[in-house]
Amino acid sequence: MSESLKLLLADARFPSGSPAHSGGMEAACAVGLVTDVDTLRSFLYGRLWTAGVIGAVAAAAVCARCPNSASPTALFRAVEAELDARIPSPAARQASREQGHHILRLAVTISSDPLLDALARATVGNRQRPHYPTSVGVVAAVAGCTPADAAEAAAYASVAGPAFAAQTLLSVRPEVISELGVEMAPEVSRLAHEASQTSMRSLAQMPAFGAPALEYLAEEHVAQIPRSFAS
Amino acid sequence: MTGTSTALATVRFRAGIGGEPIVADMSASAAHSFQPARWGATIVNSTAHPVAGDHLGLNVTVGVGCCAEIRSAAPTLARRGSRRPPWSGPSSSTFEVTATVASDAMLTWHPEPGVAADACQHRSDANVELASSARLLWQDEFLLERRNESAPGTWSSRLRVVRDGWPVVCTELAVGPGSPLWESPAVLEGARVVTLVVVVDPGQVPDQWCSARANEGSATGVALPLAGPGVQIVAWGDELSGCRATVDTMIEACGVPEWAAGRWRAARDVGAVV
Numbered sequence: 001m002s003e004s005l006k007l008l009l010a011d012a013r014f015p016s017g018s019p020a021h022s023g024g025m026e027a028a029c030a031v032g033l034v035t036d037v038d039t040l041r042s043f044l045y046g047r048l049w050t051a052g053v054i055g056a057v058a059a060a061a062v063c064a065r066c067p068n069s070a071s072p073t074a075l076f077r078a079v080e081a082e083l084d085a086r087i088p089s090p091a092a093r094q095a096s097r098e099q100g101h102h103i104l105r106l107a108v109t110i111s112s113d114p115l116l117d118a119l120a121r122a123t124v125g126n127r128q129r130p131h132y133p134t135s136v137g138v139v140a141a142v143a144g145c146t147p148a149d150a151a152e153a154a155a156y157a158s159v160a161g162p163a164f165a166a167q168t169l170l171s172v173r174p175e176v177i178s179e180l181g182v183e184m185a186p187e188v189s190r191l192a193h194e195a196s197q198t199s200m201r202s203l204a205q206m207p208a209f210g211a212p213a214l215e216y217l218a219e220e221h222v223a224q225i226p227r228s229f230a231s
Numbered sequence: 232m233t234g235t236s237t238a239l240a241t242v243r244f245r246a247g248i249g250g251e252p253i254v255a256d257m258s259a260s261a262a263h264s265f266q267p268a269r270w271g272a273t274i275v276n277s278t279a280h281p282v283a284g285d286h287l288g289l290n291v292t293v294g295v296g297c298c299a300e301i302r303s304a305a306p307t308l309a310r311r312g313s314r315r316p317p318w319s320g321p322s323s324s325t326f327e328v329t330a331t332v333a334s335d336a337m338l339t340w341h342p343e344p345g346v347a348a349d350a351c352q353h354r355s356d357a358n359v360e361l362a363s364s365a366r367l368l369w370q371d372e373f374l375l376e377r378r379n380e381s382a383p384g385t386w387s388s389r390l391r392v393v394r395d396g397w398p399v400v401c402t403e404l405a406v407g408p409g410s411p412l413w414e415s416p417a418v419l420e421g422a423r424v425v426t427l428v429v430v431v432d433p434g435q436v437p438d439q440w441c442s443a444r445a446n447e448g449s450a451t452g453v454a455l456p457l458a459g460p461g462v463q464i465v466a467w468g469d470e471l472s473g474c475r476a477t478v479d480t481m482i483e484a485c486g487v488p489e490w491a492a493g494r495w496r497a498a499r500d501v502g503a504v505v
Contacts (some may be wrong), residue, residue, distance in 0.1 A: 024417065046415025084458035085391075085398035090442060093458065188426040208389065210402040210426075211418045212465040216453040220441045 009139065009153045021095055022165035022229035023047060023158065026215035030224060033213065033220035037176060040166050044159045044184065048191065050211035052158035054086050055133040056192055057206045058153035060199035062137025066115055076122035076134060078203055083131045086208050089215040091222045093131075095231035099157075101129035103139055103229040113142040132157070147199045152192035159184065163227055232390040238280075241290040242272055242369035246297035246336070262287045267365050271300035274342060278305070281324035281353060282312030291330040293338050293365075302498070308376075309353035321359060323352035330357070332365040337490075341498035342370035344424075344471065347384030347407050355388045363395035367461075368491045369497065371455070374424040374471060375406055385409025392429060392461075399459035400429050422467035424450075426474040428482070430491045433459035443484035448473035456483035462487060477498050 001221045005163075024141040025043070030065045034043050062079055108116050119138050123130040130138075133154050140150035160181070167177045221231060238260030244252040254267045262280035274289070282288055286495050293299045311322055332338045338359075347353055362366055373386045385407030392400040404425055406413055414421040440456035450468025457463055466477040479499070480494050497501040 028416065032489060033420070039416055040417045046417030049412050050418060066416050080456075081397050082401065087398070087404065088455040088457060088463040090455075090456055121344040144245070192448045204391070204398070206402075208391070208401040208403045209412065210404050210465070211412075211415075212404070212467055213415075213420055213451075214417045215455055216444060216451060217417075217451055218274070221446055223444075 009136065009143075009145075020229060021099065021161050021231040022169070022219065023095075023162040023231060024214045025162040026169055026227060026229045027221040028222060029166070029213040031217070031220065033217070034170070036164065036170070037172065037180070038118075040163075040170065041180060041183075044163060044167055044180065045187075046211060047162060047214060048155065048159050048184070048187065049058040050209040051214060052155045053195065053207045053209060054083070054135065054194040055136075055154040055158055057198060058083055058131070058133035059137040059140065059154040060147035060151040060192075060196045061206065062134055063141045063145065063204060064147040064196070064199040066138055066141050068176040072115055073122040076119050076130070076138075079134050079137075080123065080128070080131055082203050082206060083133060086206075086210075087131075088210070089218040091231065092215060092218040095218070096132045097129040098230065099132040100135035103135040104130055104131070105137075107139045115142055119207070139176060146196065148192050148196035151195035151199075152189060155188045155192050155195070159188070168228075237286040239288040239290060240264065240497035241292075243292040243294070244271070244297050244299045245294040246447070250298040250337075252293075252297050252299035255479060258286070259446070263289060266304070267437075270409050271302070271339070274301060274303040274309055275307060276303060278308065281309050281326060283310075283322040283324050283351065283424055284312070285324040286327075286386075287325070288327045288329075291328070291338070293330070293332045293336045294311065295333040295459060296335045298337040300339040301342065302495070307342055307345045309347055309351040309386060310349040311351050311384070323354060325424060326353070326355045328355070328357040330359045332359070332361045332367060334362040334364050334399045336362070337366040337373070337496075339368045339494050341368070341370040341494070342345070344374055345386055346376050347386035348376040350382040351384035352409055353384065354388045357388075357390045359390070359392045361392065361394040361399075361431060364433060365394070365431075366434070366490075367392065367429065368494055369429040370495070371427040372425065372471065372474070373406060377423070382409055388427070390427070390429065390430060394431060394433075397436070397459070397462045399431055399457055399461055402427075402463070404465070407421040407466055419467050423469045424471050424474050425466065426466045426471070426478050428464040428495065429461060430464075430477055430487050432488050432491065433460045435486070439486040441484070441486050443481045445484070446479040447476040447480060450477040452481050454481040456485070
């Protein structure tokens with residue numbers, strides 16, 4: 001049950017809005033940082049171990065804690081603040097919040113779980129949309145998935161979107177992207193497993209690996225016209 | 232002097248007339264001492280530290296209404312330690328800074344750069360706690376020593392700034408082959424030098440912060456308005472001068488208040504050339 005839900009959550013056709021985001025890939029191709037399969041691979045590993053780790057650990061932390069939390073609203077606000085502090089780029093924060101909003105909106109139409117209401121109150125009440133990892137963590141918890149599942153969905157999403165965007169942007173054959181996916185899959189799973197192991201540690205101690213080039217690209221992307229992706 | 236040590240040095244400022252910093256209390260350690268000045272204090276660092284196995288700490292407290300600056304007398308050179316064979320156990324050194332800044336107080340932190348030399352594994356960890364009305368200018372520069380005779384070291388640096396109990400900045404950057412991500416085009420593109428500047432000023436109108444990008448020489452930089460009242464500026468490249476010039480350009484463009492821009496320029500001009 002939980003395996004299929006995880007697949008659904010990570011599916012590119014799941015209407016989370018994620019296929020619209022390239023996670024900096026469009027700008028990376030435009031400025032010449034990513035030009036071939038080697039630079040693409042290095043870019044994706046860099047993204048996985050920075051933004052991917054932050055998202056995976058936050059999603060696992062939310063999933064592990066919210067079912068037993070005395071105040072889910074306080075938990076969500078604390079996680080959102082930790083994510084804001086780890087995503088210095090306003091454009092990247094907005095991209096994360098747009099995707100989080102899509103997932104939460106979709107989940108609310110399927111389930112009436114009070115945790116979903118609590119997340120909506122913690123963020124919408126604050127005139128904000130929830131960050132992507134927070135939404136994934138809550139939806140995973142509501143669906144009965146494990147923290148490792150939530151981490152895996154978030155880690156996978158951190159590289160799958162940019163990888164599929166690169167297929168169009170670099171005009172490479174789909175097999176090349178799938179081959180890269182197969183190569184990176186064990187790393188994504190290992191990362192998700194490690195993230196779930198640390199999910200009950202203090203939120204302040206969550207990883208905070210910065211990626212200045214990704215942040216530069218997120219801002220560059222907003223200034224770039226025309227563009228085919230939302231981030 | 233190559234023995235390893237665990238040492239903590241502390242300094243506490245209180246406000247004199249007009250917020251002038253007065254050292255209320257200070258203690259030196261084997262690795263660090265403080266030399267008080269009109270504007271704050273200079274850290275005098277021992278050239279013997281840090282080497283692998285060192286766990287060094289600095290503790291700074293800025294009292295209510297006080298305006299203090301911390302500089303350092305020389306760059307911090309992290310080494311593995313000459314008497315330490317590569318097979319002799321854990322080979323990392325750590326440096327932990329905690330700073331507390333009270334209401335209406337201001338801290339400017341601009342030490343000389345950290346230099347990763349001689350295959351060192353150095354980790355620096357700074358935790359800053361601000362009262363809701365406190366202001367901060369934090370500068371963190373680190374680079375790889377350019378020498379061919381020894382393997383390059385790795386320097387990683389984490390900064391966490393908490394304001395009124397809520398995190399404002401939490402970031403970790405690393406240069407050197409010990410960091411698996413350093414060379415990725417998504418992270419630091421294998422840059423030799425990183426300059427990080429964080430400004431927090433709750434008195435600034437929120438709309439005045441804006442994002443900026445710049446390239447000077449080999450350096451690339453981006454200034455990012457935070458979710459809280461502040462900005463994070465990062466420049467990375469092969470030369471310290473290029474990174475500093477990039478930060479200069481961005482400081483002009485991203486809405487940094489004049490007190491912080493002026494202090495950044497003053498510190499940059501007295502800084503040693505590494």
